[in-house]
Amino acid sequence: MTTSRIAIADIGSNSARMVVVQRSGEFGLIPISESKVPLRLQRELDDYGELTAGAVQRLISVVQDFSAVAKSADSGELIAVATSAIRNTVSPENVVQQVKDATGVSLRVLSGQEEAAATFSGAISSLPVTDGAVIDIGGGSMEIVRFEGRVARHVVTLPLGALKLNDRFLSDDSASNKTLQKLSKHVTATLTEAGVEKLGPDAQVVGTGGTVRNAAKMDRRRSRNRFGRLHGHQISMTAFKPLLADLSVLSLAELRQVPGLNPERADSIVAGIAAVIVTVKHLQGDSMLVSGAGLREGLALQAFGVSDDRTDRLPVQSIRDMCSRFATWDSDRALHRAEIADRVSAVFDDIVSPDIAEALQLASELVDAGSAIDYYQRYASAALLVLKGNAGTLTHRQIALVSAICMAADRSTVKASAYGGEIDGDETDSIQKAGALLWLSDEIEMRMPVDQQEALRLIRPRHGNGDLRVSFPGATNWRPSSLLRYYKALFGGTIELADDQIG
Numbered sequence: 456m457t458t459s460r461i462a463i464a465d466i467g468s469n470s471a472r473m474v475v476v477q478r479s480g481e482f483g484l485i486p487i488s489e490s491k492v493p494l495r496l497q498r499e500l501d502d503y504g505e506l507t508a509g510a511v512q513r514l515i516s517v518v519q520d521f522s523a524v525a526k527s528a529d530s531g532e533l534i535a536v537a538t539s540a541i542r543n544t545v546s547p548e549n550v551v552q553q554v555k556d557a558t559g560v561s562l563r564v565l566s567g568q569e570e571a572a573a574t575f576s577g578a579i580s581s582l583p584v585t586d587g588a589v590i591d592i593g594g595g596s597m598e599i600v601r602f603e604g605r606v607a608r609h610v611v612t613l614p615l616g617a618l619k620l621n622d623r624f625l626s627d628d629s630a631s632n633k634t635l636q637k638l639s640k641h642v643t644a645t646l647t648e649a650g651v652e653k654l655g656p657d658a659q660v661v662g663t664g665g666t667v668r669n670a671a672k673m674d675r676r677r678s679r680n681r682f683g684r685l686h687g688h689q690i691s692m693t694a695f696k697p698l699l700a701d702l703s704v705l706s707l708a709e710l711r712q713v714p715g716l717n718p719e720r721a722d723s724i725v726a727g728i729a730a731v732i733v734t735v736k737h738l739q740g741d742s743m744l745v746s747g748a749g750l751r752e753g754l755a756l757q758a759f760g761v762s763d764d765r766t767d768r769l770p771v772q773s774i775r776d777m778c779s780r781f782a783t784w785d786s787d788r789a790l791h792r793a794e795i796a797d798r799v800s801a802v803f804d805d806i807v808s809p810d811i812a813e814a815l816q817l818a819s820e821l822v823d824a825g826s827a828i829d830y831y832q833r834y835a836s837a838a839l840l841v842l843k844g845n846a847g848t849l850t851h852r853q854i855a856l857v858s859a860i861c862m863a864a865d866r867s868t869v870k871a872s873a874y875g876g877e878i879d880g881d882e883t884d885s886i887q888k889a890g891a892l893l894w895l896s897d898e899i900e901m902r903m904p905v906d907q908q909e910a911l912r913l914i915r916p917r918h919g920n921g922d923l924r925v926s927f928p929g930a931t932n933w934r935p936s937s938l939l940r941y942y943k944a945l946f947g948g949t950i951e952l953a954d955d956q957i958g
Contacts, residue, residue, distance in 0.1 A: 459477060459478070460475055460476065460477045460487060460528060460529060460530040460531065461475070461476055461477075461530055461531060461534065461755050461758050461759065462474070462475045462488075462521070462524070462525035462528065462530040462531070462532075462533045462534065463475075463476070463533075463534050463535075463536075463751040463754045463755050463758075464518065464521045464525075464533060464534070464535040464536070464560075465536055465538070465750050465751050465754075466494070466496070466514065466517075466518075466535065466536065466537040466538065466540070466541065466562065467494075467496075467538050467539075467540065467593050467594060467595075468495075468496055468497040468538060468539050468540035468593050468594030468595030468596070468616055468618060468619075469493070469494070469495060469496075469497065469593060469594030469595075469616075469617070469618055469665060469719075469720075469723065470491055470492060470493045470494055470495075470594075470665070470719070471491070471492045471494050471514070471517045471521075472489070472490070472491045472492075472751060473488075473489065473490045473491075473521040473524060473525070473533075473751075474486055474488070474489045474751050474752075474755075475487040475488040475489070475524065475525055475528040475530045476752070476755045478759050479776050479777070479779055479780045480772070480775055480776030480777070480778075480779040480780075481761075481772055481775070481776055482580060482581065482756075482761060482772065482773070482776055482847065483581075483773075483776030483777060483779070483780075483845060483847065484752060484755055484756070484845075485780060485845075487528050487530070488524050488525075488527070488528040490520065490521060490524050492517050492520075493719045494510070494513060494514065494517065494540075495594070495618070496510055496514070496540035496541065496594075497539075497540050497594045497595045497616065497618040497619060497622075498618065498622070499540075500544065503545060504544055504545035505544055505545055505546065505549070506540075506541070506544055506550055511550060511553055511554075514550070514554065515553065515554055515557045515558060518535060518554055518557075518558045518560050518562070519557070519558050521533060521535070522558060522559075522560060533560055534563075534754060534758060535554075535560050535561070535562045535563065536562070536563045536564070536565050536570075536750070536754065537550075537551075537562055537563070537564045537565065538565055538570050538593060538595070538596070538750075539567070539570075539593065539594075539595035539596040539612075539614075539616065540594065540595050541562075541564055542564050542565065542566070542567070543595065547564045550562070551563075551564060567596065567598065567610075567611075567612025568610050568612065570591075570596075570598055570612065570750060571591070571598035571599070571600050571607075571610040571611070571612055572600070572607060572610060572753075573750050573753035573754050573757065574589065574591045574598055574600070574663060574749045574750045574753055575589045575598075575600040575602065575607050575610075575753065576752075576753035576756055576757065577663075577746075577748040577749045577750060577751065577752030577753030577754070577755075577756065578591070578661055578663040578746040578748055578749050578752075578753070579602070579605060579661060579746065580748060580752060580753070580756060580761075581686070581746075581748060581773065581845065581846075581847040581848055582661060582686075582687065582744060582746055582848060583770070583848040583849070583850055584605070584659050584661060584744065585603075585604060585605060586602065586603050586604065586654075586655065586657060586658045586659070587601075587602060587654060587658040587659035587660055587661060588600065588601050588602070588654060588658065588660055588661070588738055588740075589602065589661045589662075589663065589746075590660065590661070590662050590663070590664075590667070590731065590734055590735070590743075591662075591663045591664045591749060591750070592615065592616065592617055592662075592664045592666045592667065592727055592730060592731060592734075593616050593617070593664055593665070594616045594617055594618035594619070594665075594723065595614070595616035595618065595619050596612050596613060596614055596615065596616045596619075597612070597613045597614075597615035597616060597730065597734070598610070598611070598612045598613075599611050599612075599613070599651055599734070601652070601654075609652075611649050611650075611651060613645055613646070613649055614645070615642055615645060615730050615734075617665075617666050617720075617723035617724070617726050617727030617730065618722075618723045618726075620638055620641075620642075620723075620726040620727070620729070620730055621722060621723045621725070621726035621727075623638075623641075624637055624638040624641070624726065625638065625725060625726050630703040630704075630725050630726075630729075631703075635699075635703060635725075635729055638726060638729050638730070639729060639732075639733045642729075642730050642733040642734065642737075643733055643737060646733070646734060646737045647737075651734075651737060651738070653737070653738055653739040654738045654739055654740060658740075659740070659744055660735050660738055660740035660742070660743045660744065661743070661744050661745075661746050662690075662731065662743040662744070662745055662746065663745075663746040663747075663748065663749040664749060665717070665720055665727075666720070666723070666724060666727030666728060666730075666731060667731065667743070667745055667746075668685060668745065668747065669715065669716050669717055669720050669724055670690060670695070670698065670724075670727075670728055670731070671685050671688045671690055671745040672685065672715035672716070673698060673713065673714070673715035673716055674688070674690050674694050674695075674698060674715075675688060675715065676714050676715040677694070677698070678694065681875065682851060682855065682874055682875025682876070682877055683842065683846075683851045683854050683855070683875070683877075684747065684843075684845075684846075685745060685747050686745065686746060686747030686748065686845075687744065687745065687747075687849075687850060687851050687854075688744075688745045688851070689742050689743070689744050689745070689851075690742060690743050690745065691741065691742045692732070692735060692736070692740070692741050692742060695728065695731070695732050695735070695743075696732065698728065699725065699728045699729055699732060702724060702725050702728065703725050703729075707721055707722055710722075710724065710725075731743070769848070770813070770817060770847070770848055770849050770853055771793075771816070771817060771820065772847070772848075773846055773847025773848045773849055774817050774820050774821055774841075774846075774847075774849070774857075775789070775820065776845075776847055777821075777824070777840070777841075777844050777845060777846060777847065778820065778821060778823070778824040781823070781824040781827040782827060783823050783824065783826045783827040783830075784823045784824045784827070785823055787905065788823060788900065789819070789820040789821075789822075789823055790820070791900055791903075791905050791908065792819040792820065792822065792896055792897060792900040793816045793817075793819045793820050794908065795819070795896045795899050795900055795903075795908070795911065796815050796816050796818075796819040796892065796893065796896040797812070797816055798911065798913055799892050799895060799896050799899075799913060800812040800815050800816075800889070800892060802913045802914075802915055802923070803888070803892065803915075806885055806888055807885060807888070807889055807892070808882075808885060810852075810856060811856060811860070811882070811885055811886060811889050812889075813853070814853060814856035814857045814860055814889070815860055815889045815892060815893055815896075817849075817853070817857050818837065818841075818857045818860045818861050818864070818893050819893055819896055819897070821837040821840065821841060821857065821861065822834065822837055822861075822893075822897055824837060824840055825837030825838075825840060825861070828840065832865065834861045834862070834864040834865040834890075834893070834894070835861065835862060835865040835867070837861045838857075838858040838859075838861035838862045838865070839858075841854055841857045841858050841861070842854065842858050851875075851877050852877045852878075854877075855874040855875070855877035855878050856877075856878065856886065858874075859873075859874060859878060859883075859886045859890075860886055860889045860890050860893055861890070861893070862890065863886055863887045863888075863889065863890020863891065863893070864890040864891070864893040864894045864897075865890070866890075866941060868887070869883045869886050869887050869890070870883065871883055887945060888945050888946060891938075891941055891942050891945050891946070894938055894941070895925075895938060895942070895950075898933075898935055898938060899911065899925070899927065902927070902929060902930075902933060903927050903928075907927065907928060910926075910927050910928055911925075911926070911927045912924070912925070912926040912927070912953075913925055913926075914926075920948060921942075921943075921946030921947045921948020921949075922948040922949055922950075922951070923942075923946075923948065923949075923950050923951070924950075924951045924953060925950055925951070925952055925953070926952075926953040926954065926955060927954075928954060929954065930952040930953055930954055931952055931953065931954050933952055935950075938950075
């Protein structure tokens with residue numbers, strides 16, 4: 456299937472979600488439309504193990520609405536899948552047929568292995584991870600995928616969903632230590648029986664699903680670290696445990712008022728977080744990296760034909776995927792500017808650290824995308840774009856550095872406090888100077904064709920001195936008065952412009 460837009464509907468145990476996405480670059484996905492409905496199918500089984508008639512009718516209504524959204528967004532065929540709530544009924548084929556008869560949509564019931572594989576693909580597609588385990592906890596089941604070199608090696612699906620665990624162990628209005636201990640022992644025993652092995656020392660635990668996302672939202676509020684998107688947020692075990700302790704003593708009504716917690720998750724969040732803590736501990740992890748993507752994104756990537764075993768998802772490719780949606784972005788010019796920025800930063804390697812030098816290159820590729828928003832404030836626009844856009848495999852620190860450098864190029868003062876702890880206070884001077892170097896690289900790129908790039912010469916008379924000699928054909932015709940003043944204010948030196956190639 457190779458349409459420009461794809462609609463994916465995921466009928467889960469807790470909720471039904473649909474997203475219409477469009478491909479962007481090599482690995483990027485742009486959301487066009489989205490819809491979510493709480494269904495709670497996990498709790499809609501009758502005494503015979505079938506979905507109740509009312510639940511099936513609500514499901515049909517939801518699928519009809521999803522179809523309307525998909526059609527309005529001009530997507531191709533709606534790809535609709537169902538997971539454990541329907542998979543575990545006595546006769547899932549009956550539900551599939553009823554949905555088909557009423558809506559015309561062919562609902563595909565995924566096996567646990569298929570669900571886990573697609574979730575894994577989506578979850579790690581835009582995270583900087585190589586080895587580890589993906590944990591996806593839904594309402595009815597938990598999937599765990601062990602991976603090495605970004606390739607899935609072992610997949611297991613277990614009956615450890617948040618709603619299922621809550622209904623079995625935490626039926627009271629609040630959870631006691633005794634019931635939580637019983638739940639934890641059950642999860643540990645299930646993991647052990649399934650042969651889930653511990654991770655190596657350099658492996659990472661990645662979490663996805665509603666429980667994980669809500670835990671991350673609450674953690675960000677508690678720590679006041681709300682920098683960047685939820686995607687890529689890291690939760691430590693030292694934060695997970697007190698979060699569970701605080702939530703477990705609250706009534707259902709009180710849980711619905713907790714900042715960051717979706718009220719629809721209030722009746723399953725304690726059991727879900729408890730299961731996550733036990734699972735991360737079993738894997739010998741000390742933290743969890745949150746993925747905002749999962750099953751739907753994985754199915755979309757599969758439908759677009761993006762290979763699961765691609766390992767070249769470097770930060771620069773993520774920037775290019777994000778920029779490729781903007782008409783003003785020119786890949787050749789972006790690469791040209793990045794190469795100039797690389798040469799400029801190399802001259803100032805005593806000032807610009809490797810981290811900041813890499814971020815400077817990434818920022819230089821982003822400039823033209825910023826121009827699509829506002830050419831005259833293209834640096835500030837680029838800074839906002841990398842903060843708010845899908846920055847793919849960039850870490851939160853890389854996002855912070857790129858954004859700060861762009862703001863510095865806009866002549867704004869960089870303050871470490873604006874970046875949620877991702878930037879140290881003693882780095883701001885270097886970042887501010889990197890912003891000036893971005894501005895310089897951009898101005899040079901405007902005046903130097905790609906085929907004349909080898910003619911560029913950058914010389915600092917003395918290492919540690921702020922003076923810089925810039926030479927390329929036609930340089931003496933350039934009158935960058937504002938840039939020269941900004942440079943002198945930051946570096947305490949001057950830029951000499953020359954046409955000759957002596958040096």
